[in-house]
Amino acid sequence: MILSGKKVVIMGIRNKWSIAWGAAQSAYEQGAEVIFTCGSMEKIEKIKELTDEIPNSKVYACDASSDESIKECLQQIKENHGKVDGILHAIAHANTQDLRNDFILTSRDGYAHACDVSAYSLVAAVRIAKELDLLNPGASIVSYTYYGSEKAIEGYNVMGVAKAALESSIRYLAKDIGKDGMRVNGISAGPIKTLSAKGIKDFNTILDIVEEKAALHQNVTPRQVGDATSFLFSNLSSGITGEIIHVDNGFSIIGV
């Protein structure tokens, strides 16, 4: 078990389809103690019904768009669980109209909102975790991104811009926290049918195209992304930081 004796915080659990749930199951099976945070959109009692499937796990509320909320949440985690070895940031949000209309119509507020919740929240979470001395030496942080940061994908729109900001933030954060021997990486996951993905226009067409074109001719599962997350949390990846690793069954390596 590659995460024996490690404690990880999983931020961004919504329901059993969430990629974060695949990560939590993988981390638990690899020996980690799992602590969850969920957004203001979720009812904590409802989430607990799911997370209780992972023995001894706890859930804390955290609004990623508020530094105060992140601080309060991470402080509670430190008080109740002590220092942790990993944080998964699986959080993103954009306004529905910004995923339905052409990108050119994105409002100033919509642009700021998507980047705030989906990219800046990682910077805030890492900074606040460090300020609270929540992270053990060698801690590893992971965040989820998507190919829409690299290519213009119909319907992904402002979320692609936010993911590009997230990926760049990962590199700058890696440089900063590397001074303390800590790491941060991104996983660029292939498309997965989750509640968030439902907001993207023609998402089923994207799934069909990936199945047809990806090197492995399949769509990825939350568990595959979760297993890669466990690897990045583990000491097996101690030489990897600031990277964006594609877990997409080889879709992004195909030209024509």
Ligand SMILES: NC(=O)c1ccc[n+]([C@@H]2O[C@H](COP(=O)([O-])OP(=O)(O)OC[C@H]3O[C@@H](n4cnc5c(N)ncnc54)[C@H](O)[C@@H]3O)[C@@H](O)[C@H]2O)c1
């Ligand atoms: N589903 C995909 O195809 C796909 C592909 C690549 C990357 N991703 C990324 O994976 C991550 C997880 O998404 P998912 O697809 O599992 O969907 P999901 O809807 O299950 O999870 C998204 C999470 O973001 C949280 N969130 C949104 N706004 C928040 C806020 N203000 N404060 C705290 N939490 C907030 C939601 O509560 C939810 O838990 C996201 O970053 C998403 O962009 C998804």
